[in-house]
Amino acid sequence: MRSLLLPAIAALLIGAAPAKLLTPNDIVTASPASAWRTIPADDVLVMDLKSGGRVVLQLAPAFAPVHVANIRALARGNYWDGATIYRVQDAYVAQWGLNDSDKGFPAGVTAKPPAEYTRALKGLAVKPLGYADPYAPGAGFVDGWPVAYNAKANWANLAHCYGSVGVGRDLSPDTGTGGELYAVFTPLRHLDRNIAVVGRVIDGMANLSALPRGTEALGFYKDKAQYVPITSIRLASDMPAADRPAYEYLDTRSASFATYLKLRANRHDDFYIRPAGGVDLCNVQVPVRKKA
């Protein structure tokens, strides 16, 4: 089968039509440095696994300030010493923390945060998606985040897309503290506005998504021996400067992002025959990369 590929590519590349059809990734690669925004080191949470894998999260203080302040305090207070990944539910989430621990919280943690499932839309500069969203009257991007919103009711929420990180909680009115976090394997938009989304995985997601699935209800591991040990969860801002990983995202108000979005909705490069003419919020995937 592979041998068929060569002549086809040759025909496309050296044939009559000289202009190459650009992919969304071509736009990302060609975007100027000015289109990128550095993620503050205080918003970068680095989780190292005993296996050697690393999972890096970006926190979203503009959307869940009290929960994010909690997460920073939990990291700085070494709350997660001994933490594990104890739940991996296929097509749903990986969840980590101390699980049923009675450990007390370090100083600075708000034990009962407000819900923070939504925030006011006012004050946010939205790049609209431009296509219908079944979960909210509006959808788009705010400072690199996928967001759903209702202009009339003045709310906005971070969407549950692949890699989104939320706060495990019990039944309402409990909102969770941030001590138990989960990352999403596939869009779970029905959770939007029902739980606090506090960030997203920006690197190492496969260290969660390829873990063995738990066999108990909701994907909890049956035996503690299956728990995946976490060696540390630290803010990048607390790491030695030389070790500190740094990331940047494509400014969702940049011209590059506008073109990227258009191409995500209208794939026309070599592989694609029929552009969709639309895209859903979670399938846009705001580009995030490690800083050189």
Place this chain on the structure above:
Amino acid sequence: MRSLLLPAIAALLIGAAPAKLLTPNDIVTASPASAWRTIPADDVLVMDLKSGGRVVLQLAPAFAPVHVANIRALARGNYWDGATIYRVQDAYVAQWGLNDSDKGFPAGVTAKPPAEYTRALKGLAVKPLGYADPYAPGAGFVDGWPVAYNAKANWANLAHCYGSVGVGRDLSPDTGTGGELYAVFTPLRHLDRNIAVVGRVIDGMANLSALPRGTEALGFYKDKAQYVPITSIRLASDMPAADRPAYEYLDTRSASFATYLKLRANRHDDFYIRPAGGVDLCNVQVPVRKKA
């Protein structure tokens, strides 16, 4: 909000005084036997891995008849002897087959099938989703399958949702034979109408989704030693009756499915505070279960 919802659901489901707010799964559990449709054994493809894991697919002859006929002929002709899973791309697909093999096809295989990326909408009985779809003018369900469609242009296509199985191909006009198949880890709707979808995984998806990710471009495994061996790929109809697994799906034209769909769009059980009032095609997940 909860108190507002209660009377509405009461009127909808039970009558004056419901004891409990029902979940979508409650509807599935309570649905009568008459709401279920057995999947023909000729549409069930059983893939056994050397690891002991089993992945079961349902084929979709109504949407990709030539490719499905090929897959049946490939299975019956033992084409996949020595096949492996050789590509696992995070947030994308697992792909299997013989990869770069020059092995000839068994009798009955059409070497260059038609595209079968869409079929005529006419002749299909659609249960509409009832919410906007960014990828097509219409979306809904046909005989248990998630489908996007355009009534005016008279086309319909199987949607790339979690577990959907498509036919690996090179660049157009190649459409693939069915010898190389992939299963989708997360909705990839931009592939709709650009590739032949031939079925879906109905059991054992975690035996694909939890595999180690390949580190080469597009998630190909770097070393052949990483390939995941497949011991057999058989049609259930070719298995001894005693070993043959049987499955059924919830009839998407049944009253039970209509209620299930409504509840997927309006989660109101204990965990949920704010029902979305909408749901996307791939997040409905038509119930499929093993027959007792």
